[in-house]
Structures are given as structure tokens and as C-alpha cells.
Amino acid sequence: xxxxxxxxxxxxxxxxxxxxxxxxxxxxxxxxxxxxxxxxxxxxxxxxxxxxxxxxxxxxxxxxxxxxxxxxxxxxxxxxxxxxxxxxxxxxxxxxxxxxxxxxxxxxxxxxxxxxxxxxxxxxxxxxxxxxxxxxxxxxxxxxxxxxxxxxxxxxxxxxxxxxxxxxxxxxxxxxxxxxxxxxxxxxxxxxxxxxxxxxxxxxxxxxxxxxxxxxxxxxxxxxxxxxxxxxxxxxxxxxxxxxxxxxxxxxxxxxxxxxxxxxxxxx
Amino acid sequence: xxxxxxxxxxxxxxxxxxxxxxxxxxxxxxxxxxxxxxxxxxxxxxxxxxxxxxxxxxxxxxxxxxxxxxxxxxxxxxxxxxxxxxxxxxxxxxxxxxxxxxxxxxxxxxxxxxxxxxxxxxxxxxxxxxxxxxxxxxxxxxxxxxxxxxxxxxxxxxxxxxxxxxxxxxxxxxxxxxxxxxxxxxxxxxxxxxxxxxxxxxxxxxxxxxxxxxxxxxxxxxxxxxxxxxxxxxxxxxxxxxxxxxxxxxxxxxxxxxxxxxxxxxxxxxxxxxxxxxxxxxxxxxxxxxxxxxxxxxxxxxxxxx
Numbered sequence: 001x002x003x004x005x006x007x008x009x010x011x012x013x014x015x016x017x018x019x020x021x022x023x024x025x026x027x028x029x030x031x032x033x034x035x036x037x038x039x040x041x042x043x044x045x046x047x048x049x050x051x052x053x054x055x056x057x058x059x060x061x062x063x064x065x066x067x068x069x070x071x072x073x074x075x076x077x078x079x080x081x082x083x084x085x086x087x088x089x090x091x092x093x094x095x096x097x098x099x100x101x102x103x104x105x106x107x108x109x110x111x112x113x114x115x116x117x118x119x120x121x122x123x124x125x126x127x128x129x130x131x132x133x134x135x136x137x138x139x140x141x142x143x144x145x146x147x148x149x150x151x152x153x154x155x156x157x158x159x160x161x162x163x164x165x166x167x168x169x170x171x172x173x174x175x176x177x178x179x180x181x182x183x184x185x186x187x188x189x190x191x192x193x194x195x196x197x198x199x200x201x202x203x204x205x206x207x208x209x210x211x212x213x214x215x216x217x218x219x220x221x222x223x224x225x226x227x228x229x230x231x232x233x234x235x236x237x238x239x240x241x242x243x244x245x246x247x248x249x250x251x252x253x254x255x256x257x258x259x260x261x262x263x264x265x266x267x268x
Numbered sequence: 269x270x271x272x273x274x275x276x277x278x279x280x281x282x283x284x285x286x287x288x289x290x291x292x293x294x295x296x297x298x299x300x301x302x303x304x305x306x307x308x309x310x311x312x313x314x315x316x317x318x319x320x321x322x323x324x325x326x327x328x329x330x331x332x333x334x335x336x337x338x339x340x341x342x343x344x345x346x347x348x349x350x351x352x353x354x355x356x357x358x359x360x361x362x363x364x365x366x367x368x369x370x371x372x373x374x375x376x377x378x379x380x381x382x383x384x385x386x387x388x389x390x391x392x393x394x395x396x397x398x399x400x401x402x403x404x405x406x407x408x409x410x411x412x413x414x415x416x417x418x419x420x421x422x423x424x425x426x427x428x429x430x431x432x433x434x435x436x437x438x439x440x441x442x443x444x445x446x447x448x449x450x451x452x453x454x455x456x457x458x459x460x461x462x463x464x465x466x467x468x469x470x471x472x473x474x475x476x477x478x479x480x481x482x483x484x485x486x487x488x489x490x491x492x493x494x495x496x497x498x499x500x501x502x503x504x505x506x507x508x509x510x511x512x513x514x515x516x517x518x519x520x521x522x523x524x525x526x527x528x529x530x531x532x533x534x535x536x537x538x539x540x541x542x543x544x545x546x547x548x549x550x551x552x553x554x555x556x557x558x559x560x561x562x563x564x565x566x567x568x569x570x571x572x573x574x
Contacts, residue, residue: 120294
């Protein structure tokens with residue numbers, strides 16, 4: 001039930017993001033004779049302060065936000081699973097070091113650190129400034145630095161319990177190599193916890209990206225993202241209050257969708 | 269235990285300060301760049317001379333060492349943005365943020381615990397509380413802040429849209445930010461309280477208490493709740509970081525002076541020294557809060573200290 005509701009919410013957003021070009025509107029083209037237009041047959045949600053179609057910008061923002069969320073979650077899951085499995089498998093000093101690092105990152109307030117990281121000149125790591133794609137890569141990189149911790153902790157706990165199970169010990173006793181043991185016997189057993197952690201990571205990444213973009217440190221205008229649309233809408237609360245409603249609703253749908261999918265998957 | 273944790277906090281702060289010192293150097297526009305950009309008569313050789321004069325040509329580790337020794341001796345240096353000693357900006361901002369955090373945490377914990385207990389003790393209300401909790405956790409707090417501004421400041425005109433009082437606490441300015449931050453955190457408390465209460469309600473001693481004739485509310489509050497409070501404190505400890513992160517956004521939305529806005533403004537205004545100090549101070553406060561929650565948890569549950 002929860003799982004299906006979550007999938008429905010996400011499905012609607014993905015369908016909208018794919019269908020955005022069908023509306024036939026240009027998200028970047030200003031139309032200054034048509035500012036703050038009310039919803040109409042041509043502009044379903046009306047227009048913003050530059051006369052741009054709100055629905056088109058919202059759906060193009062969905063592409064950016066969902067892409068950043070999924071890319072970050074995948075990167076964080078791969079890194080986090082690797083760290084979690086290695087920590088559980090090696091144990092001892094390696095485990096202690098990795099988990100202290102995770103604890104340390106978790107104990108810190110993430111957002112102030114993200115603000116500092118996001119302000120670093122992207123050309124230091126060879127990314128061109130001010131392009132939508134390089135903004136996205138930059139944000140994914142920064143969010144992955146913090147995103148792996150949750151996955152690693154969940155994976156480590158699950159891997160510890162798998163490693164103690166009889167079939168793993170039997171495989172060891174039969175002389176299976178450690179690499180094959182991890183690949184064939186441990187990793188497959190981690191599918192559920194890792195997918196739950198990944199779904200939660202998507203939710204976290206979408207929220208974090210929109211927050212950074214809201215603060216002006218994420219995806220830079222004129223490229224639409226839900227966060228920077230809200231930043232723009234906050235300046236217009238007197239003239240176009242409804243412009244602030246839609247991007248927030250979209251974020252809510254995306255994050256609630258991922259959380260519900262994660263909850264549902266955990267219960268299965 | 270406490271000594272070990274304090275040592276751990278010191279290590280994290282040390283590592284964090286070095287990492288952020290190095291990182292902040294990578295943000296474009298250092299003071300020399302700005303001085304050069306501000307005066308067309310200055311050339312590259314002037315820049316080199318000024319860098320040498322201020323010791324900016326020394327290796328990173330040496331510069332960090334000088335800075336860290338100064339900070340440890342209470343030399344916080346100056347804020348470029350506000351043109352005053354950094355300490356005179358930091359402490360008022362910290363006070364303002366602590367007031368905001370304290371009020372929001374109090375309301376969120378009280379409301380969340382009440383909702384959670386309700387959800388666990390009345391099974392029929394459970395799904396509703398769960399639904400509210402999922403929505404509350406999924407809602408971006410800055411969006412909630414904007415919606416509250418539209419409703420209470422723009423449409424109804426009851427409360428200011430942002431800013432702070434010139435003197436005193438400024439309750440009118442506090443209402444909306446506190447409400448934003450509290451609502452954002454109520455959901456987590458409600459969810460975890462409900463989960464912990466359900467676990468505790470299933471224990472055999474609950475049946476015993478009922479069998480001995482204790483009334484419903486007495487069983488709930490005297491027997492079940494104290495046992496459920498421990499996991500809730502765990503969450504409070506784990507969530508200290510996200511609470512502080514929430515304060516950063518909330519302060520920005522409501523243009524409320526505090527640590528979050530200070531970090532944001534100083535990064536945006538190339539005020540590295542202030543940004544670094546503010547970042548470390550926020551990290552320190554967060555870790556001390558986590559430690560305090562852990563200690564409270566141990567005091568409540570003697571099994572943990574064994």
C-alpha cells in the first residue's frame with residue numbers, strides 16, 4: 001500500500017518530467033507582456049515574474065532534481081556499500097577507523113559544511129563554471145561526500161549479521177575465496193537493506209539539492225530547479241504568492257514518494 | 269567515558285578546522301584579490317608584495333598552524349565583512365541561534381511525543397499520525413517558512429515577515445521561525461516516539477501492571493513512557509546536526525541574524541576568518557549537544573553505562 005502510493009507519486013513526477021517538451025513551451029524564454037499571468041489554457045499554472053511558463057519550469061526542474069537525487073543516491077550507495085562491507089568483513093582497526101569517520105561526519109551539522117563546500121571554486125577540480133551540467137556534477141559530488149554515511153552504517157550492520165550466518169561459514173569452510181564469498185554470498189543478501197538505504201538517500205539528496213539551490217549555491221538560474229524557483233518565489237510573495245506553492249509541492253511529492261517506497265520495501 | 273568523548277570531539281574539531289581552512293582557501297576572491305580588483309593602480313608585483321607581507325605566500329600547513337595557535341589563545345582575529353573583531357559578531361549570533369533552537373526543540377519534542385503517544389495508545393489514530401509524520405519529514409522547511417510568511421505576514425499581516433528586534437527577545441519576530449523549525453522536527457519525534465511506545469507496550473510488564481489494576485493513563489505515563497523515552501533521546505542525540513542545519517535555512521528564510529545566516533553571509537562576502545570560526549563554533553555546539561543527550565540517556569537507562 002505504502003510502496004504503491006510512493007511509486008505512484010514518483011511515477012507522476014517522472015512522467016511529467018519526460019512529458020515536459022510536449023507542452024510546447026520554452027522554459028527560458030521571457031515574455032514581459034505576460035508577467036504573473038493567471039492559470040489559463042495556454043499556461044496551466046500561470047507565468048512567473050519574467051512571463052515564463054511555470055508548469056514547464058516546474059517539470060524541467062523535476063528533471064534536474066530527480067537526476068541529481070538518483071545520481072547522488074547511486075554514488076552514495078556504491079561508496080557506502082563498499083565501506084560498510086569492508087568494515088564488517090575486515091573488522092578490527094579498519095572497521096573502527098571507518099566507523100569513527102562515519103560517526104564524525106554524522107555528528108557534524110551537514111548544511112553549514114555543504115555551504116562552504118558549495119562555495120569552493122569548481123574550476124579547482126577542472127569543472128567549467130556556470131554550466132548546468134557542471135553545476136549538477138558539482139552538487140552530486142558534494143552531496144555524495146555526506147550521503148554515503150547512512151548507507152554504510154545500514155550495510156555494515158546487515159553485513160555483520162550475514163557474515164555470522166551458517167551458509168557463509170560453511171562456504172568459508174569449503175575453501176571459497178574471500179572475494180567470491182563477499183560477491184556471491186554476502187552482497188546478494190544485502191539487496192533489501194541497500195535498496196532501502198538508496199531510496200532514503202534519494203529523498204535526502206533531493207531535499208539537500210533544493211536547499212542548496214534555494215540558498216543560491218546549487219543549480220544557478222536561469223536553469224530551473226525546484227530550489228531556485230522557490231528562492232525566486234520568495235521575492236515575489238507579494239505579487240505572485242502561488243508561485244511559491246508548486247515547487248514546494250513537487251519537492252514534497254518526490255521526497256514523500258521515496259520515503260514511502262523505502263518504508264514499503266523495508267516491510268516486504 | 270566523558271573524557272574519551274571530549275577527546276573525540278577535540279580530534280574531530282581539529283580535523284574539521286584543517287579541512288575547512290584548506291577548503292576555504294579554494295573559494296574564489298581572497299582579500300588580496302579583492303584589494304587588487306578595488307584599485308586599478310595595483311599590479312601583479314604589488315599583489316606578490318602584499319601576499320608576502322601578510323604571510324599568504326607561506327605553505328598551507330604553516331599558515332594553518334599560526335591561525336590555529338592564535339585561536340587556541342583566544343585570538344579570533346577580525347571580520348572583514350563587518351569590520352569589527354570576529355568575537356563581537358560571533359557571540360550575539362550564537363545566542364540568537366540558541367534561543368531559536370531551544371524554543372523549536374522544546375515545542376517539537378513536546379508536540380512530537382504527545383502525537384507519538386497518541387498514535388501508539390489509540391491504534392485507530394496510528395495511520396493518521398504516520399501519514400502526518402511522513403509529510404512533515406518530506407516537507408522542505410524553507411518552503412514551510414515561505415508559506416507561513418505568505419499566510420501570516422502577507423495575507424493576514426499579523427506577524428513580521430522576517431528580521432529581528434533591535435533589543436530584547438523580540439517574540440513577534442520569533443514566532444514564525446520557531447514554528448517553521450518546530451514543525452519540521454515534530455514529525456521525527458512523533459514517528460520515533462510511536463515506534464518506541466509500541467515496542468514498550470508489547471512488554472510483559474505492561475500486562476502485569478494492568479493485571480494489578482493500574483489505570484490506563486497510569487500504565488501509559490508511569491510505566492511505558494519512561495521506557496520509551498530512551499530511544500527518543502537517542503534520536504534527539506543523532507538529530508542534533510540536522511536541527512542545526514534546519515536553523516541555518518530558517519534563519520536565511522526569515523533574514524534572522526544567527527550562526528546560520530552568519531556562515532552564509534560570511535561565505536558570500538568572502539569573510540573567511542569569520543566563516544571558519546562560525547563553522548567550527550556551530551560544529552562544537554552540535555557535538556556538545558549530542559554528548560549532553562547521550563549523558564541524559566545514560567542517566568535514564570542504567571543498563572547503558574554498564
